[in-house]
Structure formats: C-alpha cells, structure tokens
Amino acid sequence: GDSVTQMEGPVTLSEEAFLTINCTYTATGYPSLFWYVQYPGEGLQLLLKATKADDKGSNKGFEATYRKETTSFHLEKGSVQVSDSAVYFCALIGNNDMRFGAGTRLTVKP
Amino acid sequence: DVKVTQSSRYLVKRTGEKVFLECVQDMDHENMFWYRQDPGLGLRLIYFSYDVKMKEKGDIPEGYSVSREKKERFSLILESASTNQTSMYLCASSPSGKAFFGQGTRLTVV
Numbered sequence: 077g078d079s080v081t082q083m084e085g086p087v088t089l090s091e092e093a094f095l096t097i098n099c100t101y102t103a104t105g106y107p108s109l110f111w112y113v114q115y116p117g118e119g120l121q122l123l124l125k126a127t128k129a130d131d132k133g134s135n136k137g138f139e140a141t142y143r144k145e146t147t148s149f150h151l152e153k154g155s156v157q158v159s160d161s162a163v164y165f166c167a168l169i170g171n172n173d174m175r176f177g178a179g180t181r182l183t184v185k186p
Numbered sequence: 187d188v189k190v191t192q193s194s195r196y197l198v199k200r201t202g203e204k205v206f207l208e209c210v211q212d213m214d215h216e217n218m219f220w221y222r223q224d225p226g227l228g229l230r231l232i233y234f235s236y237d238v239k240m241k242e243k244g245d246i247p248e249g250y251s252v253s254r255e256k257k258e259r260f261s262l263i264l265e266s267a268s269t270n271q272t273s274m275y276l277c278a279s280s281p282s283g284k285a286f287f288g289q290g291t292r293l294t295v296v
Contacts, residue, residue: 077245110284120229120276120287165228167285173244174219174278174285178228 078103082166082177089156089184097151097180099140099166107170109133109142109149114163114179123151123164156184189213192277192288199295205264207291209277217280218260220244220252222273223290229276235260267295 083098124133129144193208231244
C-alpha cells in the first residue's frame with residue numbers, strides 16, 4: 077500500500093538556520109503530497125501541498141517540490157524562527173486514503 | 187470555514203467498555219478518516235470511508251470498527267477498550283486533495 081517515510085527527529089536548530097526535513101513516498105498512481113504542522117497543544121494544520129509532479133508548494137517561508145523521479149517532497153525553509161518549533165508531518169492522498177509519516181519534531185532555539 | 191468536530195477532547199474509560207468516538211463535518215465531504223497519534227509513530231490510519239455506508243480498513247483496524255450512516259458523521263467504535271488503545275484519536279474529512287482535522291480526542295483506558 078501507499079506509505080510515507082520522513083526523516084527522524086528530533087531536529088534542533090538555532091534561529092535563522094536553514095531547515096530541511098526529508099520525505100519520500102511510495103504510491104501507486106499519482107498522489108497529492110502535503111506537509112502538515114502541529115504546534116504545541118494544537119491540532120494539525122495544512123502547511124503546504126502539491127498535486128502533481130514538479131509543483132512547488134509554499135507557505136510562511138516553507139517550500140517543498142514534488143519530485144516524481146525521486147519520489148520525494150522535502151520541506152525546506154531558509155531561515156527558521158523560534159515560532160516554527162512544532163511537529164511536521166509529511167502526507168499523501170491517493171486512492172481515497174491519506175497516509176502520514178511519523179512526524180519530525182523541530183525545536184528552534186534563540 | 188470547514189469545521190470538523192469531535193465529540194470529546196478528553197475521555198477516560200475502563201478496560202472492557204464499549205467506546206464511541208464521534209466525528210461530524212459540516213462541508214459535505216465524501217472522504218472521512220480516523221487516525222491515532224502516538225509519540226514516535228506519527229498518525230496511523232485506522233479506518234476511512236469514501237461514502238455513506240462505505241468503509242475501508244487502514245493500517246491498524248484491529249480492535250476498532252466504524253459506522254457511517256450519514257455523510258456528515260463518522261463514528262469510531264472500540265468494542266472492548268484495552269489499555270493499549272490509550273492514545274490521541276484524530277478525525278479528518280476531505281473533499282479531495284486536502285484534509286481538515288478535528289481537535290482530537292485524548293482517550294485514556296484504565
């Protein structure tokens with residue numbers, strides 16, 4: 077079945093550092109890909125998405141590009157802030173179901 | 187705004203009890219999902235439904251069942267609660283291409 081594998085955490089960075097969280101997927105067909113974020117004590121929120129190959133999703137300074145050739149959707153941000161501390165989940169929707177990665181906890185220190 | 191409402195934020199039940207977790211969405215979405223979220227394991231799909239009275243098993247359906255009698259409501263049932271079902275349960279709905287989450291129900295089985 078479809079699955080998502082993302083980089084294990086936790087990840088700890090200093091403010092203004094560059095962030096990459098790796099995500100790869102396995103799917104039949106052509107899934108849509110997502111990054112969700114969960115801030116402490118809150119529910120999941122959609123961060124960005126891409127629905128076809130070579131699409132780039134972006135929001136709040138975060139970016140991810142749908143790479144069909146490498147089946148990847150890595151999350152990047154050029155300069156993280158303390159307020160970006162959260163758990164990040166990579167996900168895909170294909171064939172009516174939606175699968176998530178295990179989540180990566182990011183802590184940004186001042 | 188889309189609203190996905192889960193009936194309880196916190197629930198404590200005894201081992202062996204039958205437990206109902208309710209989820210209601212107000213946007214006429216076809217697809218609805220139940221996940222459990224555990225530290226280090228991310229979100230694991232329990233069941234999903236793509237239409238009224240339709241249901242599909244996810245990755246961890248054992249010990250759970252679901253009911254979708256009306257489009258807006260998707261119920262998760264623990265037939266006989268066990269301590270290993272202590273977890274955060276998340277409901278989501280999706281028209282296609284994006285999922286909206288409820289706030290979650292933290293279930294403790296004692």
